[in-house]
Amino acid sequence: MKHRILAGIETEYGLYLEGRGAEEQIDDAMALVRGYPGECFSGWDYRYESPRADLRGFKVERLAYDPEDAKFDAGRARGKDHEVRSDRVLPNGARFYNDHGHPEYSTPECWGLNELALHDCAGELVVLRAAKALGAGVKVYKNNTDFHGASYGTHENYLVPRRIGFDALYKALLPMLIVRQVLTGAGKVGSEAGAKCDYQLSQRADFFAEPVNTETLFRRPIFNTRDEPHADPREWLRLHVISGDANMIPICTARKVGLVKLACHLAEEGSAPSWKIADPVKTFQSLSRDSGPDFKVPLEGRNWTTAREILESYFAAAEQTLDMDDDSCWTIENSRLMLESLQNDPAHFRSQIDWAAKRCMLEQFMDEEGVKWGDPQLQAFDLEYHNVDRSESLHAALEEMGTVEPNPPEKELVPRLTEVRESTRAFARGLAVTKFKEHLRGVSWSSLTFEIAGKFEEVELSPTAEYPQQLRDSVDVGQFVSALRDIAT
């Protein structure tokens, strides 16, 4: 394995205010983000954003927009785009903003799976603190659906070498993105499109229309081709995965990211297993509705296999062809343990997998209260599983009972609201916010712009460079900029 993969997770949270609706949601999300009570910097630099660029080498003229949402905006004017988005950069290098009416927390980029899962949890604290500051009766959900046909994403981002190429990445990733839901799905009561069901593994499956395209709001694909690397485009591409769910169990988050990293490494090595899955979109959706435990996957040519065999083929390929780091070894070991538990130790399986934990919770209630599938309160329970307020969350109740793996304690999370422990470029971004905010004029994922003695100075943040702790010792902004430039070269 030639390099570590820098990764981040961006989560759009569901937002509910008593007496308010989707028409006011953008205004409410703006107010929530702007009211974040912690230290932050306002001034995102949009120059390097290009959501219409496609990995396949072209640029689409426009991105599709949900026609239902268009109705909400009729006759409303909200100011300039950057004012609506209300971007905030936090001292931990994260980005917090309003995205289409959803408070969105983008974690700082991380090398390690554990660190990323911790920052994903810290994001829940950020959003909850902003919600509390907005007032009583504000609820925030870390989920991906409103049960009425509107979905919002939890996207993963992986910085990988561009030389891998679209074809190799697509072939290596597509089967993994389809089957990993068995080990990473958040679970959902009911369906919003396609075949009816009582319960399914994935919150997002109903919303995919195509195997591959660059859309994210409408006609969503399993494999998204947005080409916005946030790094030197000659060298890097950012794999933008939009087909995953928001996980409440942190080890599920780590596994979700670890599995995709494994597929990326295999794509780079040219040793990813080759699977020809019949009708990928239909298969994603049928697998989501499968009762298991075999989780059959139809292949082209009237063959079939199972999710376990597909996953195992990735693990075997990795063991045979990669020089694996600790995270890759952990991903394989933990995933195998879960696949084994699915067959033989269901209590262990549901302790680490959101869809199974949620389903068991619902069935317990149904048994005790004589409720049947189809009862609307089951969707209310589904929603409240994802409530980020731990005093109300059903997931937090399961955690208190010892039914699911515990979340990291607050003493692990709170420091991560204001600091970065890995030597990533997020560390430099965070320092710019905490130490040199009065000079800071613009922040993007890949650059910082300062004003020094009336002159604008832009510094590139290399995604692969090591940013040492000694940067904290910079006595002034000039020395800081100089040190960053030395690192970049």
Add this chain to the structure above:
Amino acid sequence: MKIKLSDGDRLTKPMSPGPAKKLGDESGPTKPEISKPGGGNELLRRMKKVDPDQAKRYRQRSGE
């Protein structure tokens, strides 16, 4: 030594003709092989407090 794997066909099985249950047509999982968690007092207390119509009222804009 690095070994290149052949394609996944070696791991596949032939589809039996006319499967009894067509993929995608299921009504969803019916009875998972999972036992119930113990000691549900706190969980049940919270579930009883949930407004049963909360999801009905919950409407969101589409995000990404």
